[in-house]
């Protein structure tokens with residue numbers, strides 16, 4: 001396996017970066033009146049404006065060469081045909097199949113038409129969702145269900161939670177959906193306080209049905225149910241599961257027909273499109289869930305078929321590599337100007353950092369470049385009064401994705417126009433900045449003395465030339481939200497392909513889990529801890545002292 005630094009285009013990009021160092025984005029706009037038009041592309045209800053990047057035609061052409069040389073054409077083919085591209089776990093990577101089942105008849109993987117399994121599961125979900133909303137599903141005392149609590153963590157929690165929140169305007173009124181993830185008892189305790197055990201159904205989402213946090217919370221929910229009038233025999237009326245471990249779910253007390261399957265070809269952080277998305281389907285209805293899948297499928301088809309020069313995930317992925325590896329950008333920010341999308345950066349953070357936070361090439365050799373950046377962000381305009389200061393004047397380069405709908409679900413007063421104006425002004429300010437001369441003039445115009453001008457003006461200088469993408473859509477709908485998340489999934493894959501890493505395993509999280517069990521055992525016993533490091537010993541002692 002080659003290191004990305006061995007690619008011919010990598011070296012060309014390094015040279016080209018030197019040329020681009022002296023060129024300001026502002027001048028690229030001045031030199032080419034058609035720049036915005038040229039650097040705008042569309043797919044699946046989204047428009048990407050990537051004109052405000054430190055890139056000219058040569059940059060983009062080299063980046064296209066880079067993805068080609070890195071073998072993206074083949075890795076895309078591999079993904080869509082079910083090849084075992086997750087090489088360390090010897091698995092296919094088929095979240096794309098979860099959203100293809102309505103548009104495509106078959107996708108044969110290892111001798112099985114996986115789309116048939118997907119369709120059967122969707123039918124099972126349809127039935128469950130309909131029974132809950134129609135009132136046909138009754139709790140153990142004969143009452144209809146008013147609340148569903150999804151218990152899971154990681155990919156079995158965050159994606160569905162973020163999408164359910166993004167689709168708030170589409171939520172059904174009759175059933176409230178809640179999410180619990182943390183092993184911190186405050187999470188589930190706070191939720192249970194609001195609930196009536198007679199009218200609550202718990203959906204336990206765990207691919208393995210072996211995750212500590214999820215099982216602890218599931219057991220707490222079961223204990224609460226049993227101690228509030230429920231019986232062992234009625235557990236099946238109040239608990240369902242999404243898992244590939246049917247045996248364990250049955251042992252918990254679930255009825256087989258209320259266990260929704262998962263497959264090893266769906267990675268946790270890519271699983272919201274499977275039955276892991278059941279809480280979303282309950283919250284917004286099955287029709288909207290199908291639209292979500294369809295939006296994602298449209299983005300899949302764009303990614304699979306569009307020329308790289310017009311391909312949103314490819315352009316965004318390659319530009320990301322340009323900044324990470326050739327401009328030393330350590331982080332990448334996502335700033336949605338949409339209240340309902342405010343938690344999206346956290347989902348993309350999980351998606352991208354669990355996928356590309358890797359230091360080994362596919363063959364196990366160490367990678368010689370930086371890989372996945374720190375993904376972060378939050379809602380605009382709130383962030384403008386917090387971390388945007390660093391974006392504009394800090395010493396670090398932070399490429400930003402601005403994400404905004406053209407129309408609001410809540411068009412009151414001038415709110416949406418103000419919101420949109422702020423979104424545009426941020427990307428503009430990042431690019432154009434403010435020169436010393438402008439700062440001085442501004443101060444003089446405001447009546448400052450010569451001394452004041454000299455003292456204050458340097459602090460007002462904003463260097464500018466900071467890159468951003470802007471993603472626009474008409475409105476946040478199930479389809480456009482689906483397409484947006486699929487766009488980021490594929491962007492992550494594009495970057496993983498360029499670096500030559502496996503974006504679909506997550507071995508790094510295992511050590512912490514093993515040590516967590518070991519330390520838990522030490523906290524609840526009189527074990528000899530002298531072999532541990534002094535810091536951990538002292539911290540264990542502090543905990544034990546507090547419990548005594």
Ligand SMILES: O=P(O)(O)OC[C@H]1O[C@](O)(CO)[C@@H](O)[C@@H]1O
Nearest residue numbers: 154155156206207208211268509
């Ligand atoms: O669905 P499960 O098996 O409970 O796993 C939860 C999460 O834990 C992880 O394995 C990482 O700890 C994620 O990849 C996964 O989404």
